[in-house]
Amino acid sequence: MFSLFNWFRYASPQTFYPLAGRMIPWFAGAAAVFAAAGLYVGFFVAPTDAQQSEVYRVIFIHVPVSWMSMFIYLVMAAWGAIGLAFNTRLSFMMARSLAPTGALFAFLSLWTGALWGRPTWGTWWVWDARLTSELILLFLYLGVMALQAAIDDQRRGDRAGALLAIIGAINVPIIYFSVVWWNTLHQGASVSLTRAPSMARAMLAGMLLMSLACWMYSIAVSLARARCIMLERERHTAWVGELAGSAS
Amino acid sequence: MNWGSPAEFFAMGGYAFYVWGSFGVCMIAVVIETILLFRRRTNLLLQLKSESSGNP
Amino acid sequence: MLEVSALCCMRGEREIFRDMSFVLADGAWIHIRGENGAGKTTLLKALTGLLRPASGSVAWNGIPLHESRDDFHRDLLYLGHANGIKDDLDAAENLMLAGSIVDAPTAAEITLAMRELGLNPSSRTPVRSLSQGQKRRVALSRLALGRTKLWILDEPFAALDTAAVASVCRLMDRHLDRGGALVLTSHQEVPLGGRGTEVWIGTPQENNP
Amino acid sequence: MNAFVAVLRRDLLLAMRRKSDVAMTLFFFIMVASLFPLAIGPETALLRTIAPGVLWVAALLASLLSLPRMFETDFADGTLEQLALAPAPLALIALAKILAHWLGACVPLVVLAPVLALQFGLDARAIAMLCLSLALGTPLLSLLGAMGAALTLGVRGGGVLVALILMPLYVPVLIFGAGVVDADATGMGAAANLSLLGAMLAASLFLAPLGTASALRIALE
Numbered sequence: 248m249f250s251l252f253n254w255f256r257y258a259s260p261q262t263f264y265p266l267a268g269r270m271i272p273w274f275a276g277a278a279a280v281f282a283a284a285g286l287y288v289g290f291f292v293a294p295t296d297a298q299q300s301e302v303y304r305v306i307f308i309h310v311p312v313s314w315m316s317m318f319i320y321l322v323m324a325a326w327g328a329i330g331l332a333f334n335t336r337l338s339f340m341m342a343r344s345l346a347p348t349g350a351l352f353a354f355l356s357l358w359t360g361a362l363w364g365r366p367t368w369g370t371w372w373v374w375d376a377r378l379t380s381e382l383i384l385l386f387l388y389l390g391v392m393a394l395q396a397a398i399d400d401q402r403r404g405d406r407a408g409a410l411l412a413i414i415g416a417i418n419v420p421i422i423y424f425s426v427v428w429w430n431t432l433h434q435g436a437s438v439s440l441t442r443a444p445s446m447a448r449a450m451l452a453g454m455l456l457m458s459l460a461c462w463m464y465s466i467a468v469s470l471a472r473a474r475c476i477m478l479e480r481e482r483h484t485a486w487v488g489e490l491a492g493s494a495s
Numbered sequence: 496m497n498w499g500s501p502a503e504f505f506a507m508g509g510y511a512f513y514v515w516g517s518f519g520v521c522m523i524a525v526v527i528e529t530i531l532l533f534r535r536r537t538n539l540l541l542q543l544k545s546e547s548s549g550n551p
Numbered sequence: 552m553l554e555v556s557a558l559c560c561m562r563g564e565r566e567i568f569r570d571m572s573f574v575l576a577d578g579a580w581i582h583i584r585g586e587n588g589a590g591k592t593t594l595l596k597a598l599t600g601l602l603r604p605a606s607g608s609v610a611w612n613g614i615p616l617h618e619s620r621d622d623f624h625r626d627l628l629y630l631g632h633a634n635g636i637k638d639d640l641d642a643a644e645n646l647m648l649a650g651s652i653v654d655a656p657t658a659a660e661i662t663l664a665m666r667e668l669g670l671n672p673s674s675r676t677p678v679r680s681l682s683q684g685q686k687r688r689v690a691l692s693r694l695a696l697g698r699t700k701l702w703i704l705d706e707p708f709a710a711l712d713t714a715a716v717a718s719v720c721r722l723m724d725r726h727l728d729r730g731g732a733l734v735l736t737s738h739q740e741v742p743l744g745g746r747g748t749e750v751w752i753g754t755p756q757e758n759n760p
Numbered sequence: 761m762n763a764f765v766a767v768l769r770r771d772l773l774l775a776m777r778r779k780s781d782v783a784m785t786l787f788f789f790i791m792v793a794s795l796f797p798l799a800i801g802p803e804t805a806l807l808r809t810i811a812p813g814v815l816w817v818a819a820l821l822a823s824l825l826s827l828p829r830m831f832e833t834d835f836a837d838g839t840l841e842q843l844a845l846a847p848a849p850l851a852l853i854a855l856a857k858i859l860a861h862w863l864g865a866c867v868p869l870v871v872l873a874p875v876l877a878l879q880f881g882l883d884a885r886a887i888a889m890l891c892l893s894l895a896l897g898t899p900l901l902s903l904l905g906a907m908g909a910a911l912t913l914g915v916r917g918g919g920v921l922v923a924l925i926l927m928p929l930y931v932p933v934l935i936f937g938a939g940v941v942d943a944d945a946t947g948m949g950a951a952a953n954l955s956l957l958g959a960m961l962a963a964s965l966f967l968a969p970l971g972t973a974s975a976l977r978i979a980l981e
Binding site for chain 1: 497498504507508509510512513514516517518520521524525528529532535536539540543544546547548
């Protein structure tokens with residue numbers, strides 16, 4: 248009972264705002280440390296690939312941003328589900344704050360994929376199952392953001408966006424499966440981006456470190472964005488008034 | 496160590512454009528997102544301050 | 552019996568009202584008052600269960616709304632700002648369709664209901680070409696059809712002439728006599744008998760007691 | 761069940777009163793399908809290859825175009841409110857409206873598809889397969905589309921928005937649906953595609969009305 252009470256206490260924007268403020272530097276710092284370590288491993292420890300030479304190093308950014316773009320979508324849908332189930336304002340704010348970062352990662356995944364594809368397969372874009380799904384994932388993000396932005400009533404926008412995110416999350420596996428099916432049927436370029444299990448341990452370590460960096464970065468950025476959303480939405484409340492007064 | 500010299504490092508075995516294009520754009524995206532967030536926050540705080548001083 | 556306890560409703564991040572509590576007994580009516588934009592429609596929507604309140608609860612016969620939605624809706628007749636009638640259909644078809652979702656009314660019942668409101672039951676004109684007042688009459692004919700126990704009416708008298716207001720009031724009185732309950736908003740005084748109370752959203756205006 | 765039949769009859773009656781809407785969807789379908797040969801050239805072999813895809817995309821766009829009709833007028837005149845307050849599960853009512861939409865907007869497309877397929881020089885077997893895939897796939901378009909239509913109810917720019925949020929969800933339907941003719945023609949057999957479509961249809965028959973009902977409640981607040 249007590250823990251439940253505590254949870255709801257932190258679920259109120261007024262108490263979460265300063266807490267998030269204290270957490271952001273730690274996550275940002277962790278992101279920087281992990282990124283430095285990951286880049287070091289990626290560029291200096293991991294050996295040159297026998298077939299792809301140096302261009303394979305794109306993997307250290309491509310795979311982490313792809314993972315994050317999918318992971319963030321699920322987290323966003325989960326926040327939306329929590330918000331719809333328990334009617335907590337904070338969950339919707341978190342869901343909204345994650346969407347732009349997730350969309351950015353999806354875009355970066357496509358961008359780095361294209362830059363990798365050009366020297367490796369000789370073309371900027373391949374209708375490969377993974378790339379196609381990533382493109383559709385980007386569309387899903389854009390749909391959620393467009394819906395949230397188009398609805399003037401914030402509460403309705405939150406709830407509609409959350410519902411769409413959940414619908415999308417249910418559909419993501421189906422979409423992925425259908426795209427793989429389509430891809431094998433048409434014997435298109437089927438390229439394995441993640442390499443065989445014999446992948447050097449250093450490569451795996453670099454990818455994991457970069458993924459952690461992306462993860463920490465996403466948390467820091469989404470918390471910062473959530474703080475802005477809180478201020479915007481609660482601007483007429485007493486605590487924001489006090490905060491603005493004391494900030495002088 | 497993979498690289499004999501800084502020049503070799505930046506050349507990336509002839510794939511500099513692709514490798515640095517990937518990492519560079521990601522870096523730029525991260526920096527832009529951070530700057531935008533900072534600007535959003537400072538603008539917001541300024542606005543709130545003028546609101547709270549306008550009608551105390 | 553409709554019980555409202557500590558109801559608080561928000562629109563966006565704005566609080567419309569808080570700590571709204573009242574009880575509506577069978578055979579009683581409540582006139583919800585307030586200035587334009589005070590949140591009368593919001594309150595009515597919360598009473599019907601369309602709007603989820605930020606906090607507080609509404610209970611019908613002791614059961615919270617969200618626990619027995621279908622039972623509550625069987626007892627409820629709600630008429631909002633919009634008339635809830637289709638422009639492409641004529642008046643009788645509209646009433647038939649609206650009724651058929653609950654329990655199909657007979658043609659005779661519909662004729663009777665339309666007569667109560669002074670409408671011509673044999674008219675086949677699509678509702679589109681009727682006047683605002685006549686459209687409102689078509690919508691209000693549902694009052695004469697129903698056997699529902701709770702009426703929630705948003706501005707029922709809007710666009711009505713004196714004769715129509717009188718017939719609507721007659722229907723309301725009959726409803727109350729049968730032990731029905733009524734919630735309505737209106738900018739005019741409501742000449743109804745029985746146990747009526749006023750509930751204000753915001754502060755009451757001075758020229759009213 | 762009573763409410764289901766009542767809403768279905770109501771929507772069909774309303775569709776009968778507005779035949780021009782149905783006609784417009786059909787014309788759109790015909791025009792989009794006819795534009796492709798003009799853009800690509802009259803080469804029969806090529807047209808035959810792209811026909812299933814073109815007709816599927818055209819049907820998808822046509823049904824997308826008709827989606828706003830599903831709830832928009834009911835929302836504007838207050839009847840949707842009344843439906844939400846009816847003593848029946850809103851999901852059931854939504855299912856009735858989805859079925860009415862399919863009958864009014866998609867069945868005509870399925871019926872017309874063979875005629876257009878002739879334009880593209882498909883043979884009888886391919887035409888039969890195409891119609892089968894459309895008959896099984898278009899209900900899915902209606903079911904998924906209902907969620908999109910309900911989410912964007914009364915929102916400015918709703919038409920474009922509904923397309924934006926539905927396109928990703930339509931991808932599997934398009935892939936499995938348009939693949940049916942090819943799979944049959946190459947001798948692989950269309951059974952796998954058709955059963956996948958059927959499985960998706962079964963799942964969305966259950967889930968989509970629930971999603972639509974929640975979206976409608978959000979829109980009606």
